[in-house]
Amino acid sequence: MNKRIIGVAGAGVAAVLALSACGSGGGESGGGEKAADGSVTLKLVAADYGGGPSAPDSGDKFWKGVVDEFQAANPKIKVDVQVINWNDIDKQVATMVQNGQVPDILQTGDYSGFVKDGLLYKTDEILSSQTQSDLLAKFADYGKVDGTAYGIPFVSSARALFYNKALFTKAGISEPPKTWDELKADAEKLKKAGVSQPFGLPLGQEEAQAESFLWFMGNGGGYKDASGKWTVNSPQNVEAFTFLKGMVDAGLTTPNPGTKDRKKVWEDFAAGKVGMVNGGPMSIPIFEKGGLTDFGVAPIAGKTGPLDTTLGVMDWIMAFNKNGHKEEIKKFFDFFYSSSAVQKISDTYKLLPVTTSGIEKLSSDEKLKPFLDALPNATFYPFTDPKWSEVNTQMKQTVGNAVTGDPAQVLGAVQKVADAG
Secondary structure (H helix, E strand, O other), rough: OOOOOOOOOOOOOHHHHHHHHHHHHHOOOOOOOOOOOOOOOEEEEEEOOOOOOOOOHHHHHHHHHHHHHHHHHHOOEEEEEEEEEEEHHHHHHHHHHHOOOOEEEEEOOHHHHHOOOOOOHHHHHHHOOHHHHHHHHHHOOOOEEOOOOOOOEEEEEEOOOEHHHHHHHOOOOOOOOEEHHHEEEEEEEEHHOOOEEEOOOOOOOOOHHHHHHHHHHHHOOOOEOOOOOOOOOOOHHHHHHHHHHHHHHHHEEEEHHHHHOOOHHHHHHOOEEEEEEEOOOHHHHHHHHHOOOOOEEOOEEOOOOOOOOOOEEEEEEEOOOOOHHHHHHHHHHHHHHHHHHHHHHHHHHEEEEEEEHHHHOOOOOOHHHHHHHHHHHOOOOOOOOOOOOHHHHHHHHHHHHOOOOOHHHHHHHHHHHHHHH
């Protein structure tokens, strides 16, 4: 998935406008005006999810497929697309807005910054009631600011437990673990069978906050409690990392977890060095590229049983109101959420849909099914809290020390960041 979901924020507007002029003969000037032939050109700026070295232009190909299909059904609405790298998109969008040159549609990792400046259409202005009702309610709710929806969920991801079936058979394990005790027992069997990393544990800076969250939730913990109070160093969370520390001390995990990013651990899983690892659908292409196809997917093990929720991550798409193309944007969005785009996203990136109908379309894919089943009840980072940015950074930089030092002390330091100010 994107650098946010894989790691789960647009564009060179001068380039977008130049492309638009070429596509419409220069007659489309914004403000709802039409070209000489009666057509309207929408400018769409999108983040590049990247297909890796084997498909460096996958973002362009994906959007071309979507746009070609849309324009065939709507010949009077042209769509010019500019795909921008995730590392550059925020800066370029900021420049675009500052210069008063905004696209009609933006797909990226956040929408909230544009709301306070009055730049976005409300969701109910540019989505039909049918499309709105199809969006997963829990996801759509995060698109609201002060009770009004502006951000539209675009794609999502969830997490599950992957296990190497051949290594499980070699170790005499018949099914994936459901509890922490079972996970530890299975890890011991894998180690005895010669597996160097029974459980893959990436607590490096790439995405330590995600791996930690899964273990927090496995013990009924989390970053916040139901009242909204920060609980990073709660007894449940400390106990989760105490369990992990015991696993590390016993040599049942990735060595030196605090220095290992998840992509490296996933590559080790693909190479047959790791018996079990938490991951998402975006892990699957890495496994298959490494030659591993005989793996299973199961709900993540918790202290007393498998998680009934999991980490959910999503990105956003939104519409700017400056150019006055509300009706054309609405047609595009309604097409997008009901077309083959869902399948194209899954095929290209192994990203997941954000609609009930999209989940149904992909439900026959057995490798995606555990993730699809988990989506409607997914749990999210507390990203609507301004403090999350600081907590997130602190977790990435320091939580790996909790499995080599004192879990209570390390999590306590993160708690202080959350409570400060």
